[in-house]
Amino acid sequence: MALPGRRNRRDSARRRGAALTPRNRNETAGTRANPLRPYCAAARPRPLQQPMGCRLPPRCPPSPGAMAAATSCRRAALGGLSVGAVSGRAVTTAFFLSNRKMELSSGKLARFADGAAVVQLGDTAVMVTAVSKTKPSASQFMPLVVDYRQKAAAAGRIPTNYLRRELGTTDKEILTSRVIGRLQLFYWQYFKISHRILCNLLAVDGVNDPDVLAINGASAALALSDIPWNGPVGAVRVGVVDGETVINPTRKQMSSSTLNLVVAAAPQNQVVMLEATAENILQQDFCHAIKVGVKQTQHIIQGIQQLVKERGVVKRTVQKLFVAPEEIVECISRDEAINKIRLETEEQLKEKFPEAEPYEIMESFNTVSKDIFRNLILNEYRRCDGRDLTSLRDIKCEVNMFKMLHGSALFQRGQTQVLCTVTFDSIESSVKSDLISTAVRYVHLWMFFFPPYATNEIGKVTGVNRRELGHGALAERALKPVIPQDFPFTIRVTSEVLESNGSSSMASACGGSLALMDAGVPVSSAVAGVAVGLVTKYNLEGRDLEDYRLLTDILGIEDYYGDMDFKMAGTSKGVTALQVDLKLPGIPIKIIMEAIQQATAAKREILQIMNETLAKPRPNRKESGPxxxxxxxxxxxxxxxxxxxxxxxxxxxxxxxxxxxxxxxxxxxxxxxxxxxxxxxxxxxxxxxKDDQEVNLEFGAVYTATITEIRDSGVMVKLYPNMTPVLLHNSQLDQRKIKHPSALGLEVGQEIQVKYFGRDPTDGRMRLSRKVLQSPATTVLKTLTDKNSIVLGGTAPESSTSSQ
Structure with a gap:
């Protein structure tokens, strides 16, 4: 399948992803075209454009000769191609490091990546993916990019910034990425191929640090991929607590450890990397820690080698063209074949029709490909993956993926896989809108992430883009009506697309519904969503719709070659969200009604499958919840x-x-x-x-106070032994205005008499005064030793009162 030429390929690659035509002019020198990006990204055909640097003449239809040649040469080849399912199986291995279990698994998540692995220690889990191009680059440096990302949801929190989403890269993430990047030393020296390692923190328990797990995950992902390298390697952290060597110490143990050593080693006890911080540790103890660490890494290496053996991984040969590994879906190999056909056809047509413009040749091939695809549906009721027009792809659901998460769910529909998590936080964590949109709190937050490995791409992991915002908003609209408005927490739902081949937003709605119920949110009903496509026989000149077919649960290629993307989500009783994208000037309302009926039937079927996994919200929130x-x-x-x-x-x-x-x-x-x-x-x-067993003081009584501290603003005094000292301000020490208590000759330990005026009703502070006892006016003083005696007038002698 080929895409039209583009005037600005950099811009189109960012907006749509040019998968089947070269993303740049160097594709023939080694850049693999990815077939999933255009249709998984819900791309729409753009008006025909000329390659960069050329002026585009007025559009004209492809020449009949070019059309006929393309049709006769490639009809048979395109007609027999089909989409299959992901092959391979999930494998898991576990081993013990100092009586602590570490688990490695692969084949379940992010299967479109060249290699993917999940490493878990305790309840901390890290997923690592590895993706590479297929041919060497012109760079003299190792084109390896490592990104280690920590998500707030993994710790059960919501980011505290204004947008409540992960923004820039932190120092911790950068430093961990640099450590993992040292794995490039294990690549073949001649292997100058761009590749990317992405480490995604799935869950963290606050006990086990994820950075060392990320190193092991990167090693496992590379070993399980077809990327040539000299690994695997294993890594552990070594600490010394109370003189004992500890492997992968907990955070509490690290707080009292005199050593923080990270050891990475290869088979046969070969040291790869050391990084340590120590508190003047003895040399022999340091050497012993290294030896113990290297020995423990061999258990990890053996576990990775066992996974590789079970998966039957075969490394690619650098000199040869890329051959898709078995784990990748057949749609990739199919569209690689179509791309090869396109290139061959273009060369043949250029020789046969030298007078033809390049855009005419490219458009001719696109037209033929599209016609063959659409005619199979219109005339033979055949879809490229073998389904009939109203069938759903295989659906699998899982909940409670990780114990430390407040709620989580994995939703798999065909070749689209989405991991959704739910995080609770205080109401103060909600987003407050700006003044323009009035002061409203948004207590239901939805974040949608579409990483490049979801379509086997090597792309930059940057901030949120418009597509992610749009898909997230659609899924949020689908779920918001069923969430109670009086829920006592701010809810943040994250949806991360791990594999994509059509309708990731509707998969996010399904996965988000399951994650909310797994978290114990009392939603009124489960929500499911589905995308319906349309293929028509449409006369553009007369705007006459001659024939059409509706397709349930469309693939990416059906979205790309089709005429409509009809997304609908709702409960068993009704609709909660709808979004329709059309490529035609307009369609009859009859088709919209039929699409609603078809989507409703599919939605009920999806809800039945979801109910088999989790039919209603959990009665209580998880123990790890807030x-x-x-x-x-x-x-x-x-x-x-x-x-x-x-x-x-x-x-x-x-x-x-x-x-x-x-x-x-x-x-x-x-x-x-x-x-x-x-x-x-x-x-x-x-x-x-806690109460200080405060003595009941009498209002207006005079007490003996002991000075405990002298400050610039006054003196701190106590009226009885176990009392918390209170401040007697300079303004209440003497009738004269003083700037410091030393002006009165006051000293710590000195006893003075003060009058008690109760407590301040606003802040509860005790109100005392020495100044009023110096007033010449008549003062009523009550001695506590003899409550019947009352002194009238003047200032009572210092010895006439005592504290109770």
């Missing part, structure tokens, strides 16, 4: 609770991850990411607010 509680803090304890400058709240958040928001004067809402964090926060707050 907790919300309210606490009551009396005004008298608010200052102690908050601390100066809200220091105690900041300390609480840094220590436990718990955030507080004030509901009224004495009530606060606490959000904790886990129940254990909430328990720790309650203990912390209880310690702050």
């Amino acid at each position: 907790v919300v509680e309210t606490i009551h803090v009396p005004l008298s304890k608010r200052l102690r609770f908050l601390g100066p400058g809200a220091y105690n709240l900041k300390k609480l958040q840094a220590k436990t991850g718990v955030t507080l928001s004030q509901l009224d004067e004495e009530t606060y809402s606490m959000f904790a990411p886990t129940p254990s964090a909430m328990h720790e926060a309650r203990e912390f707050i209880g310690e702050l607010c």
Whole structure:
């Protein structure tokens, strides 16, 4: 299948992905054309354009001679090609490192990549994919790109920036990518082929660091691919805790470890890489740690070699043209064949019709290919993958993919695979709209990611693009009506497309519905979505629709060669979202009605399959999910609770991850990411607010206070031994205006008499004054030792009062 020429290929590659024509003029020198990108990306045919640097004359139909030659040469070849399913099977191996289980798996996720592996230690899991081009580049340097990305959803949190999505690359991600990039030393010296390794953090348990897992995942992904290299390698982290060597220590153990050593080794105990931070560790201990680490890496290497053996991986020969590995779907090999036919046809037509313009030859081939594809559907009711017009592709669903995630689901429909996750956070994490669109909180957030490996591409992983925003918005519209408005958390649903061949947005709606129910969100009903296509026999001149066929659950190629992309999502009772893209000037409403009926029937069938996996929301949220509680803090304890400058709240958040928001004067809402964090926060707050067994003080009484500290603003005093010191301000020390307590000769340990005026009703602070006892006016002083005696007038002598 060939695509029309383009005036600006860089722009078109970014917007659509030119898969079957060269993405640039160097494709014949080694860039593999990817057949999935144009139709998986829901591309639409553009008006015919001339290659860059040429002026395009007015459009004219292809010459009859070129059309006839293309038809006669290639009709048979195109007619017999078909789409198959992903071959291969999922394999898993597990081994123990110092009595801790590590698991390697492949063949289940991201199967369009040349190599993919998932590494799991505890409840921390990392998926790594490897994709390469097929021919050497002109660069003298190793064209290896490594991206390590940490997603907030993996930790059960929502990003705290304004957009609530992952933005730039962090220092941690860059440094980890550089460590993984050292694997390039194991490539053949002559292997100058561009390739990319992408590490995606799926789940993190807060116990096991994912960086070393990413190194092992990259090694496994490369070993399981057909990319030639001299691996595999294995990597471990080594720590020394209380004099004992620990392999892959937990984060708590690392806090007390005197060594942080990362060891990577090859078979036969060959050291590949060392990176260490130590606290003046002895040389013999350091050498011992290296030896222990290298020995442990051999278990990882053996596990990778076992996976390679079970998968029967065959490495490509660099000198030969690329041959698609068995794991990749047959649609890639089919469209590679079509691309080869296109190139051959163009050469033959150029020789036969030297006077023809290049765009005429290219358009001729495109027209023939499109006609053959459409005629098979219109005349023979045949689709390229063997289905009838109303059949769905095979659907598989899984939920609860990783225990640490609040909710997760994997939705597979044919060659489209989507991993959806649900994350809960506090209401304060919701996105607040700007002033232009009024002050509204968006508590339901949807993020859609379409990485390049989903279509076996080597593309840049940048910020969100318009296509991702659009697909995410469509899936969000499909699910928003079934989510309760009074849910006590902000919900962030992420949808990551792992494989794509048509309708990834509707697959995201299905996967998102399952993930929400897996997370325990009380949705009113499950949601499913499907895309319906249209192939017509349409007379553009007379705008006459002569014949048409509706296709249920379209492939990418059917979207590309078809006339309509009709996406509909809803529940068993109705529709929640609809989006229709047409390539025709217009179609009768009858076809729209038929498309709705056909989509409704398909939607019910999808819902039945989804219900077999999870029919209704879980009654309770997972144990790893967040907790919300309210606490009551009396005004008298608010200052102690908050601390100066809200220091105690900041300390609480840094220590436990718990955030507080004030509901009224004495009530606060606490959000904790886990129940254990909430328990720790309650203990912390209880310690702050515990009673000091305060003595009942009498309003207006005079007490003896002991100075415990002298400050610039006053003195800190205590009225009884176990009392928390309070500030007696300079303004209340003397009737004269003073700038420092030293002006009165006050010293620490000195006893002074003060008058008690109760507590401030706004902040609960104790109000004391020494100044009023110096007033010449008549003052009523009540001595506590003899409550019946009252001193009238003047200032009471210092010895006439005592503290209770």
